[in-house]
Amino acid sequence: MSRAVLSLGSNLGDRLDYLRSVLDGLREAVVAVSSVYETKPWGVEDQPDFLNAVCIVDDPARDHWAWLRAGQALEQAAGRVRELRWGPRTLDVDVVTVDGVSSGDPELLLPHPGTPERASVLIPWLEIEPNAVLPGHGPIRELLAALPVEDRSGVQLRADLRLTS
Numbered sequence: 001m002s003r004a005v006l007s008l009g010s011n012l013g014d015r016l017d018y019l020r021s022v023l024d025g026l027r028e029a030v031v032a033v034s035s036v037y038e039t040k041p042w043g044v045e046d047q048p049d050f051l052n053a054v055c056i057v058d059d060p061a062r063d064h065w066a067w068l069r070a071g072q073a074l075e076q077a078a079g080r081v082r083e084l085r086w087g088p089r090t091l092d093v094d095v096v097t098v099d100g101v102s103s104g105d106p107e108l109l110l111p112h113p114g115t116p117e118r119a120s121v122l123i124p125w126l127e128i129e130p131n132a133v134l135p136g137h138g139p140i141r142e143l144l145a146a147l148p149v150e151d152r153s154g155v156q157l158r159a160d161l162r163l164t165s
């Protein structure tokens with residue numbers, strides 16, 4: 001029933017391993033995975049750089065709430081402690097979009113409202129889905145082009161780090 005775009009982020013501990021834990025945990029549902037990017041922190045700037053990636057998952061048995069719960073369970077398994085909003089974390093899994101679903105529920109806003117401003121989501125997403133459209137906002141290629149150049153240059157491909165073999 002639902003195909004979702006998930007954004008993955010980590011800036012504490014073994015960052016790559018935490019991102020990998022998501023792909024391991026959702027293995028049977030993963031249909032596409034971006035490269036890994038090293039990104040300058042937005043929101044709270046005085047914190048370590050993040051590794052970010054985007055994956056697309058598809059599972060007829062899961063609805064949008066199930067994707068949120070799956071992401072939260074993986075965050076917990078990574079020992080994530082909720083402290084500061086936009087602060088450092090071992091693992092962050094955000095549900096960016098779920099096909100055909102829009103939601104104003106604060107527990108699960110869809111599409112995720114931060115997406116149009118976040119080069120750390122748009123760049124990896126564009127890599128695996130170049131023609132993607134963010135519902136209510138337009139083609140992600142255009143959203144990315146509209147961001148300040150310094151936002152885009154803060155997102156660097158780490159070709160040496162791989163999530164898949």
Ligand SMILES: Nc1ncnc2c1ncn2[C@@H]1O[C@H](COP(=O)(O)OP(=O)(O)OP(=O)(O)O)[C@@H](O)[C@H]1O
Binds near residue numbers: 084
């Ligand atoms: N699309 C969504 N994906 C993930 N969490 C969401 C979404 N919409 C709302 N939430 C809610 O956001 C709450 C806070 O999530 P979290 O601590 O990851 O925020 P954050 O990563 O600091 O900020 P941001 O959501 O802006 O990236 C969660 O309890 C969750 O229920």
Ligand SMILES: Nc1nc2c(c(=O)[nH]1)N=C(CO)CN2
Binds near residue numbers: 008009039040041043
């Ligand atoms: N570059 C980057 N910055 C962030 C990120 C993230 O994933 N990437 N996540 C945050 C927590 O919401 C805060 N800031």
